[in-house]
Amino acid sequence: MNLKEKIRTVPDWPKKGVMFRDITTLLQDSKAFHHVIEVLSERYKSRKPDVVAGIEARGFIFGGALAHELGCGFVPIRKKGKLPYKTSREEYALEYGTDVIEVHIDAIRPGQRVLLVDDLIATGGTALAACKLIEKLGGKIMECAFIIDLPDLGGRKKLLDAGYPVVTLVEFEGE
Amino acid sequence: MNLKEKIRTVPDWPKKGVMFRDITTLLQDSKAFHHVIEVLSERYKSRKPDVVAGIEARGFIFGGALAHELGCGFVPIRKKGKLPYKTSREEYALEYGTDVIEVHIDAIRPGQRVLLVDDLIATGGTALAACKLIEKLGGKIMECAFIIDLPDLGGRKKLLDAGYPVVTLVEFEGE
Numbered sequence: 001m002n003l004k005e006k007i008r009t010v011p012d013w014p015k016k017g018v019m020f021r022d023i024t025t026l027l028q029d030s031k032a033f034h035h036v037i038e039v040l041s042e043r044y045k046s047r048k049p050d051v052v053a054g055i056e057a058r059g060f061i062f063g064g065a066l067a068h069e070l071g072c073g074f075v076p077i078r079k080k081g082k083l084p085y086k087t088s089r090e091e092y093a094l095e096y097g098t099d100v101i102e103v104h105i106d107a108i109r110p111g112q113r114v115l116l117v118d119d120l121i122a123t124g125g126t127a128l129a130a131c132k133l134i135e136k137l138g139g140k141i142m143e144c145a146f147i148i149d150l151p152d153l154g155g156r157k158k159l160l161d162a163g164y165p166v167v168t169l170v171e172f173e174g175e
Numbered sequence: 176m177n178l179k180e181k182i183r184t185v186p187d188w189p190k191k192g193v194m195f196r197d198i199t200t201l202l203q204d205s206k207a208f209h210h211v212i213e214v215l216s217e218r219y220k221s222r223k224p225d226v227v228a229g230i231e232a233r234g235f236i237f238g239g240a241l242a243h244e245l246g247c248g249f250v251p252i253r254k255k256g257k258l259p260y261k262t263s264r265e266e267y268a269l270e271y272g273t274d275v276i277e278v279h280i281d282a283i284r285p286g287q288r289v290l291l292v293d294d295l296i297a298t299g300g301t302a303l304a305a306c307k308l309i310e311k312l313g314g315k316i317m318e319c320a321f322i323i324d325l326p327d328l329g330g331r332k333k334l335l336d337a338g339y340p341v342v343t344l345v346e347f348e349g350e
Contacts, residue, residue: 013259022260027249028249028250033243034246057251057257060236061249064235064240074236085197085199108203
């Protein structure tokens with residue numbers, strides 16, 4: 001299946017000059033969504049993670065489906081102030097300023113193998129912070145899985161350089 | 176399975192006096208999460224929806240998993256300003272003021288049967304707005320499915336009174 005043609009490009013969003021890759025057109029296509037989860041679950045069925053961690057908010061859709069398909073638990077990694085219980089947090093740099101992601105301190109047990117899932121990797125700032133957060137709780141990053149890679153922004157390389165395996169399904173390069 | 180005991184109660188969150196029902200403890204329990212999706216998919220496998228619509232953000236986790244299990248497409252219903260393409264929007268009342276949810280105008284085709292999913296129904300304001308939004312696009316609400324019902328807050332009744340079927344799995348009453 002050509003997944004790339006299932007993804008809509010919205011020019012100038014969220015700001016002028018950005019070509020936004022809109023995954024909602026893939027999600028609403030039952031065959032395309034099913035295919036994505038099948039491809040990823042095939043990859044992990046012989047070496048299952050203990051939990052799938054998904055990054056808010058689109059990572060919840062793919063991560064939730066994949067966790068269910070693999071029979072794993074699911075851990076939400078959320079933006080600041082969204083989780084009700086005690087959290088561990090990690091700050092990361094944005095273009096201007098910083099942001100914070102959080103996870104419940106008891107969401108992952110030491111030694112658990114964690115598959116990190118999000119829809120897209122751009123600069124990799126959020127994903128790298130999520131990896132550090134998972135490791136703070138004693139989890140081991142098995143792999144980071146993304147549907148879309150924007151290689152020009154270097155996120156995949158950043159994660160690989162930090163020692164985290166990465167898989168992506170679709171690339172949008174220099175477009 | 177006793178799902179209720181898988182849900183953690185966090186007192187005084189997000190504000191004094193509220194007993195917050197925290198579903199993350201259920202999600203991270205692989206058997207409990209799997210059980211929830213199995214129960215719901217059993218319910219719909221003989222009368223499948225065309226799409227599952229999930230409400231941001233926890234509705235994405237359950238809705239994504241359920242859409243995959245049923246082989247349906249998934250439609251995200253999001254908070255204001257999060258969707259990149261043209262949207263239809265619906266305003267709804269909060270305790271103080273109003274809020275807005277949005278959906279892409281081409282997310283649902285006229286006549287499609289839509290299963291609405293969220294983790295919890297409280298006053299039902301967001302869910303009712305989501306139903307209206309789906310109908311604006313020509314979708315037909317097949318049912319609204321929630322894991323947790325807080326019957327004291329009347330949301331279930333509000334949806335039923337408006338003609339929308341509702342299913343919930345766990346109740347927290349007067350606690």
